[in-house]
Amino acid sequence: MSALCFELKGRPEQRLDLSSLVPGRLDGLNRKEIEALSVATTRESLTVGDVFKVEGKDVQSLHFVGTDDRCDKIGAKLAGGEIVVDGDAGMLLGAQMKSGKITVEGSAGVSAGASMVGGEIRVRRDVGDQAGGVASGETFGMRGGFIVIGGDAGALIGERLRRGLIVVGGKAGDYAGGRMIAGTILLQGGAGRYAGYSNRRGSLIFADKPRHLMPTYVDSGVMEFDYLRLLETWLREQGLRIRLGGRARRLMGDMAVLGKGEMLILE
């Protein structure tokens, strides 16, 4: 069965709420019923059929084509299945998702993977602020799962992160891992200022020594970490060849809060 494909007809007049276009919601609906679903976010009514050309059948495999930064909440609350976005995504991509996989060929807006519980998001290019952060109405950020960002990330990546792994290929903005509770963020291209601000038990892994270090992190020196080898092996199984090696400098912090978090700076 061919993937159910939504091709954007043109730049929409208003922001779109695409949270209804997930396998769990579309299962059992015919083409007409799908086209009648509302995607409006203003008083102007707008349906799927107004903005998308709909083709294909398999609701477990959704394909968005030509989407732009106004296409919000793609894959929000996703609970299984696969979504491929051939274009950009707006805010709250995969927010609060439980399982399944989302792949974005372009960039995503703010709060990608916010408060997600499980599953996987891969964004080929950049993401906005607060990726893996807190969705509105939630108290925690990402609580599980895996986010891979090929390009740069905005500020506050992994804000209030509780569990899960975020990998950033490029540079992250200020306050990376801000107020994180636990979980892991792997930063391959460094981060802005105040990385690990108020980090309780989380791990920030830096490929290179960060330019700005908070004074509330204390140095434990260099040692071997089998954990890094474990992580490297697992990442390779996920198709990500990232050399972590086994040695890193460990800084513990944020001592302004619990102080059981860490920065691992690869040697």
Place this chain on the structure above:
Amino acid sequence: MPELKVKGVTIVETFAEAFPMVGTRVIITAPTAEWAMISARTMTGFATSVIACGAEGGIERTVPKSETPDGRPGVAVLLFTMDKNMLQTQLRNRVGQCVLTSPGSACYAGLEGEKTLKLGASLRFFGDGWQMSKVIGGRRYWRIPVMGGEFVCEEKTGMTTKGVGGGNLLVVGKSHKSVLAACTRAVKAIADVPDVITPFPGGIVRSGSKVGSKYAGQIASTNHAYAPGLKWHKDSELPPSAEAVLEIVIDGLTADAVHEAMEVGIHAIAKGGSREGVTHITAGNYGGNLGPHHFHLKEIVG
């Protein structure tokens, strides 16, 4: 009925009587294959028989770097007991005292199963509050700071209730030398069979036991029917030519694995033929009323 012989070695028409056991597997890794092996050997030391060791354990195989969770050389260890509580206790004590303490080691689950045993879930307390948990790909690992760096240990490992303990082969021969040579060859061959271990020293038992004794409180005693020095006795099962009997005990995660190991073992023993000095291959049983698993030698060879 004609006697069944393989290369002149008589296969006695009897069966090995084996028992259900609970079992688990862990993967131990270390900076070198040598250190992974040291750790695994230590963990499975004094684990020959549940009679007095608490558990039966052994090294299943070495695990190449490409197959271990952390990309380091590893060793797969199997551990068996009669019930889950004992297996949990033995696993915790043995990993805690022998793997945690071993330089550069890490310990991972080696078995998937509906039932699980705590691994890092209990060893993490060694961290005294400095331990750290990490979930990677849905599996939880504990990082425990130790003098040698950091001990990484997976939270849980799987357990099987379909384990089988006490698969055995008794090898009777005209000289100790010939029986030992045949058994050594068999243990080596069985080592290549997956899911099984031969828990005794070098895989071989020289003092097979029977249940009970003339002495009160002694739960097991010498299998006098197979002691060559007691051939005069009416209980003796040995032919006049027998000078030595050695036993290979096999524990496995499944009955099929034990069956396969016994088959491989019989053929390896008989490889030298009767000329080597081995006269009979037989097996130990208790009349068939105690253990539910009966491995009939004739069927295995047939």
